Amino acid sequence: MENILTWISAHQQLLYIVILMIFVGIEVIGHVPSVLHTPLMSGANAIHGVVIIGAIIVMGKAENDNYLALILGFFAVLLGMLNVVGGFVVTDRMLEMFKKKK
Amino acid sequence: MTQSILTICYLFASITFILGLKMLSNPLTARKGNLVAAVGMTVAILGTIFLYRDEETGNNLHNYGWIFSALIIGAIVGTLAAKKVKMTAMPEMVSLFNGMGGACAALISIVEFLHISHQIHNGADAAYISAIRPTVMIILTGLIIGAVSFAGSMVAWGKLNGKVKDLSFTGQNILNLLVLATTIGLAVWLVVHPEQRWMMVVILVLALCYGIFFVLPIGGADMPVVISLLNSFTGVAAACGGFLYDNKVMLTGGILVGAAGTLLTILMCKAMNRSLKNVLIGSFGASAQTASGTAVQGHHKEISVADSAMLMAYANKVMIVPGYGLAVAQAQHICHELEELLSQKGVTVKYAIHPVAGRMPGHMNVLLAEADVDYEVLLEMEDANDEFKTCDVVLILGANDVVNPAAKTDPASPIYGMPILDVELAKTVIINKRSMKPGYAGIENELFFKPKSSMLFGDAKKVLQNLVTEIKAI
Structure with missing residues (x-):
């Protein structure tokens, strides 16, 4: 129990970010028209690809002879990159079609 | 010095994520918003590769060969897949990419857990074990959510392209709850006894099963709602990584998507005039069978x-x-x-x-x-x-x-x-x-x-x- 309390006070900055981001996240997309639901979902999908940063850190820290960590990390970076690049490109392709034509 | 630049990179990326999401919710600025977020992401990724320093040892990252080959393969495959896919298959594609993100989060958790259990088995003292518990908790949260998101997204992907059929049987909801409860119960047990490393595999398997069971009975018409929900799950899994590495950009991006994704899920349900509970528990197919008098x-x-x-x-x-x-x-x-x-x-x-x-x-x-x-x-x-x-x-x-x-x-x-x-x-x-x-x-x-x-x-x-x-x- 004590551990948890120490951990909370040690990470209070992060916890504040969590609380604020929950409200920001809800606020920024509050008025989205239903037309944009799919592209917005896809865009958000690309943004959570930020998890790749964790994968890069894992990979970069792994010891040279720890093959299990290297292989798992390699796949983590690969899949994270798929999420990021694929997500942004797909979203762009969807939105490309919303261009106003005169 | 490099640390401060990295901090600024992350700060910049966080701002672009919020701004990008905001712009994405307006038809006029949506495309630019996507681009803004993409630029932020690029800055954050490059910053991490070149500027990140390990807090304990002060070392730079290494294994650049591995990192870059993974990045390049991922980028090429991702671009090709996203460019080639037909407009009608877009929903599947989003689900697939979402699953990749979930898998990435789960893999990170696995490697970090192995690292910790390695330390414990190399004779760490009781104080280390007791201090590491909150970290183990975060790792397992990321593992479970990431795995559920991955397995669920794969099933949703299969359903949308017709490879996976709806499957529902009586007592399915109870079975699902049982699997989920067991997973969480075992995770709590593992936090208390972090030296039992085999338990991690059991939890991973159970979480994957839960992801599959969770999506299987839900009708195809409700798939967008499910994908949106899984999308916000992956966001939360990414945020767990933020806690793990004390990394604010992962936390910002993850929680932002987690919150926005949840709201988007609710908005989608509203457009269909159904409650989220209704979508998740009472699947279309199942209720159609009971209401047979309507033919x-x-x-x-x-x-x-x-x-x-x-x-x-x-x-x-x-x-x-x-x-x-x-x-x-x-x-x-x-x-x-x-x-x-x-x-x-x-x-x-x-x-x-x-x-x-x-x-x-x-x-x-x-x-x-x-x-x-x-x-x-x-x-x-x-x-x-x-x-x-x-x-x-x-x-x-x-x-x-x-x-x-x-x-x-x-x-x-x-x-x-x-x-x-x-x-x-x-x-x-x-x-x-x-x-x-x-x-x-x-x-x-x-x-x-x-x-x-x-x-x-x-x-x-x-x-x-x-x-x-x-x-x-x-």
Whole structure:
């Protein structure tokens, strides 16, 4: 129990970010028209690809002879990159079609 | 110095994520918003690769060869997959990419857990074990959510492209809850006894099973809602990584998507006038079986292509109601051709877009925009419902549940309460479908048996091509 309390006070900055981001996240997309639901979902999908940063850190820290960590990390970076690049490109392709034509 | 630059990179990326999401929710700025977020992401990734320093050892990252090869392969495959995919298969693609993110989060957790258990087995003292517990908790949270998101997204992907069928049996919900409870119970146990490393494998397997069981019974029509929910799960899994590495950009991005994704899920449910609980627990298929008394039988009448062409060519106003049938038949271009042809003949042509027509909200808009259909003639549901009474002909192209009057009249119907397009207000309704088979929700549509309605059977693309030929000949 004590551990948890120490951990909370040690990470209070992060916890504040969590609380604020929950409200920001809800606020920024509050008025989205239903037309944009799919592209917005896809865009958000690309943004959570930020998890790749964790994968890069894992990979970069792994010891040279720890093959299990290297292989798992390699796949983590690969899949994270798929999420990021694929997500942004797909979203762009969807939105490309919303261009106003005169 | 490098640390401060990295901090600024992360700060910049966080701002672009918030701004990008904000811009994505407005049609005028959406595309730029996506680009803004992409730039932020690039900065954050490059910053991490070159500027990150381990806090304990102060070392730079290494294994650049591995990192770059993974990045390059991921980027090439991702771009190709995203560029090649057909517009109709977009929803599957989003689900697939979401699953990749979930898997990435789960893999990170696995490696970090192995690292910790390695330390413990190399003779760490009790103080270390007790201090590491909150970290283990975060790791396991990321592992479970990531794995559920991955497995669930894969099933959703399979369902949308027809490879996986709905599967539901009695007691499924109880089984699901049991699996989830066991997973969480074992995770708590592992936090208390972090030295039992084999338990991590059990938890991983259970979480994957839960992801599969969780999505399997949910009907295909509800897949967008599920994908959106899994999307927000992956966001939370990414945020766990933020706690793990004390990394604010992962936390910001993850929680932002977690919150926005949850709200988006609720908005999508609202567009279908259903509660999230209803979507997750009472699947469409399951409730359709219990409400067996709703089957409507009667006679439907058919109409020929030539008659339909005549009706439309001499109408004042035609409203087209596109549905998934249009999407699978890839008929958006020929549909636009029909619209232009009719306009040349002095017919006012508009489209009535139901918010959940197709497989995803906004699916029809994207598809029709691809075929150069003018934004102005796409009517949202409320506006369309005001205009139906002035329409001579309504042409329904492969839409079913969104025009089913049972949603208004039959409280026993599984779609009861969902707002629909009131096509019956128009003078004539022509329904193009491939057969009389019920639509995605698996329920009969009494609209087909109404005196005003005529069925025009056939693949949407072929039927439209024939219509265009006929109208040209008039």
